Amino acid sequence: MSNPIGVALLGCGTVGSEVLRLLTEQSTELAARVGAAVRLVGVAVRRPWRHPEVPAELLTTDAAELVGRDGVDVVIEVIGGIEPARPLLLAALRAGRGVVTANKALLAECGPELYAAADAAGADLYFEAAVAGAIPLLRPLRESLAGDRITRVTGIVNGTTNFILSAMDSSGAGYAETLEEAGRLGYAEADPTADVEGYDAASKAAILASLAFHTRVTSADVHREGIAEVSAADILAARKLGRTVKLLAICERVLDSAGTEWVSARVYPAMIPRSHPLATVGGAYNAVFVEADAAGALMFYGQGAGGAPTASAVLGDLVAVARNRVAGGYGPRESAYADLPVRPMGDTPTSYHISLEVLDRPGVLARVAQVFADHEVSIMAVRQTGRTPEHALSGNAGSGNAESGGVGSDNAGSGGAGATLVIVTHSAPDAALRSTVDKLAGLDVVRDVVSVMRVEGEVT
Numbered sequence: 141m142s143n144p145i146g147v148a149l150l151g152c153g154t155v156g157s158e159v160l161r162l163l164t165e166q167s168t169e170l171a172a173r174v175g176a177a178v179r180l181v182g183v184a185v186r187r188p189w190r191h192p193e194v195p196a197e198l199l200t201t202d203a204a205e206l207v208g209r210d211g212v213d214v215v216i217e218v219i220g221g222i223e224p225a226r227p228l229l230l231a232a233l234r235a236g237r238g239v240v241t242a243n244k245a246l247l248a249e250c251g252p253e254l255y256a257a258a259d260a261a262g263a264d265l266y267f268e269a270a271v272a273g274a275i276p277l278l279r280p281l282r283e284s285l286a287g288d289r290i291t292r293v294t295g296i297v298n299g300t301t302n303f304i305l306s307a308m309d310s311s312g313a314g315y316a317e318t319l320e321e322a323g324r325l326g327y328a329e330a331d332p333t334a335d336v337e338g339y340d341a342a343s344k345a346a347i348l349a350s351l352a353f354h355t356r357v358t359s360a361d362v363h364r365e366g367i368a369e370v371s372a373a374d375i376l377a378a379r380k381l382g383r384t385v386k387l388l389a390i391c392e393r394v395l396d397s398a399g400t401e402w403v404s405a406r407v408y409p410a411m412i413p414r415s416h417p418l419a420t421v422g423g424a425y426n427a428v429f430v431e432a433d434a435a436g437a438l439m440f441y442g443q444g445a446g447g448a449p450t451a452s453a454v455l456g457d458l459v460a461v462a463r464n465r466v467a468g469g470y471g472p473r474e475s476a477y478a479d480l481p482v483r484p485m486g487d488t489p490t491s492y493h494i495s496l497e498v499l500d501r502p503g504v505l506a507r508v509a510q511v512f513a514d515h516e517v518s519i520m521a522v523r524q525t526g527r528t529p530e531h532a533l534s535g536n537a538g539s540g541n542a543e544s545g546g547v548g549s550d551n552a553g554s555g556g557a558g559a560t561l562v563i564v565t566h567s568a569p570d571a572a573l574r575s576t577v578d579k580l581a582g583l584d585v586v587r588d589v590v591s592v593m594r595v596e597g598e599v600t
Contacts, residue, residue: 142176145462146211149183150203150228151219152191155242155269156183158451159216160194170455174462182206207232214461216454217241226250233257233265238461238470242269242450248343248359251350255474264470266457271344272297272426274449275442276456281351281430282472289433290352292392294596297344299424299445300335301367301387303327305375305409306422309384314372327424337366341389341407348428349391349405354478357391357405363485365408374591377495377562383411384419388596394483402483410594411493486571491520493564494577495590500557504585508561511583515576518566525560558587564595 147163149156163170163180171177183194184203191199200206207215207228215232217239219225225246229239234257241247247254247270258265268278272295281290296302300322307318319336322328334340342362349357367387378385387409394404412419417439421427426444431437443449464470498504505522512519565573581589 142466144177144179145174145465146179146181146213147458148181148206148209148212148215148232150206150215150217150225152183152185152194153218154447155450155454156218157191157193158447159218159454162451162455166455170459170462173459175466176462178458178462181209181212203228204231207237208235212237213465214238214240214458216458217243218450218454219243220245222246222249226253229254230257233263234261236261236263238264238266238465240266240269240454240457240461242267242454244270244340244343244347245359248346248362251347251358252356252474252476255476259473262470264461264464266461266471267347268457269450269453271347272428272440273299273442273444273446274452275426275428275440275444276453277428277440278347278351280438280440281348282475285430285432285435286472286475288435290393290430291433292390292431293348293352293428294391294418294431295344295348295389295426295428296386296418296421297348297389297426297428297444298335298338298341298387299426299443300328300332301338301341302421302426303424304336305367305370305385305387308370308372308375309379312372312376315368315370336368338364338387338407341387345389345391345405345407348389349403350476352391352430353393353403353480354475355403355480355482356476357403357482361405361482363406363408363488367409370409370593371591373495374593377493377591378411378593381411381493381564382414383595383597384414385409385411385593386418386421388412388418390596393480394488396483396487401480402487403480404483404485404488406485406488408594410596412595413597416597486569486574488570489567490570490573491565491567491595492573492577493562493591493593493595494580495592496561496563496580497587497590498559498561499585499587500559501585504559505561507583507585508563508580511579512563512565512576515568515572515579517568517572517576519563520566521564523562525562560590 182200183198184200184206188199232239304318304322342364343359345362346357346359389407391405394402427441429439
């Protein structure tokens with residue numbers, strides 16, 4: 141066997157402690173898989189007294205010294221955040237050491253700088269654990285599908301938000317009480333902002349888009365919306381349409397009217413058909429749906445968070461990097477040759493589900509439909525509930541022909557009675573849809589815009 145592979149571990153929290161356990165318990169098997177012994181050189185932590193499970197001689201509070209120590213071949217980083225992880229990993233890469241990281245925020249913000257350092261030194265940079273925990277996803281995108289053309293990646297990549305939305309769907313409870321329950325059960329952090337506001341998913345979307353489309357995409361390029369505004373009424377409305385609500389990370393190639401190809405990366409809650417493979421993903425699980433020209437539709441599913449699942453992905457990367465060291469080579473480099481522009485959210489085609497409280501009197505539907513026509517947004521379906529019987533309508537607002545009984549005709553009741561209009565649009569630029577909603581909110585016949593949610597799936 142070759143000389144031992146020295147490993148420095150930065151961080152020993154939930155994930156780091158599991159990495160340490162697996163390194164210890166599986167040392168013999170790891171050596172057999174790598175072709176060399178894997179030896180832990182040191183563990184950098186802030187508070188050594190909190191880690192009695194780590195041999196005292198391995199503990200250090202000086203992470204920079206550990207990274208530069210003789211005998212270190214691979215640095216595993218599970219600290220998280222931008223600082224101090226960024227300078228530590230740059231130092232490791234510039235010294236020719238392989239790096240394994242689970243740090244999605246760092247990769248989404250500083251990925252190009254890390255890739256450049258790795259390329260210049262001929263060092264490995266692996267990060268399977270940064271997206272979707274234990275699910276083998278990034279390596280298939282980067283390697284297995286390297287010969288194919290990926291067109292779209294749609295994923296549930298945050299377990300906290302998926303647990304909350306799944307629980308709201310099954311119980312009918314509201315967002316606030318479900319978030320509180322998620323905290324009690326350990327699915328939500330004490331400060332859940334990064335999860336529920338979509339920051340975590342946006343970082344992962346940036347990484348997915350970069351790999352899938354050979355283009356540098358940062359977290360700042362990703363349109364982001366969270367789930368705090370999702371109500372029990374939204375969940376019920378989705379159910380009536382045969383849909384459910386999920387926080388989706390969507391990355392796709394988009395052609396504009398001139399034939400120019402763009403990358404779109406976005407995160408938001410959306411209604412999807414219950415027949416869609418992602419609709420059945422419940423609890424804190426993750427799943428990613430990949431569409432490619434030759435391979436067709438692929439789905440990756442499993443535990444997307446947690447110490448042991450994430451550590452599994454880290455150890456997989458460690459084996460790959462260590463094998464490369466033994467063989468005297470290195471793995472895949474950054475692929476950003478396509479250099480596609482990132483399309484602004486306002487220009488990206490989407491579809492909306494809009495719920496309006498309107499006056500129940502003649503001509504209301506015509507006035508509402510005219511707003512859609514003015515913004516060149518086509519209506520796919522309308523449903524009315526209120527004092528008049530429920531109706532199902534369909535038509536094209538662009539041609540002004542969406543009408544039926546109730547608020548859309550002279551047969552409706554008059555006076556101050558109210559009704560609810562639920563409108564589902566065909567695909568249109570998001571800016572046009574937003575402008576339509578803003579205009580609707582100002583109509584004197586519209587009492588309230590109750591909810592607005594995007595629709596993903598078969599709507600076109």
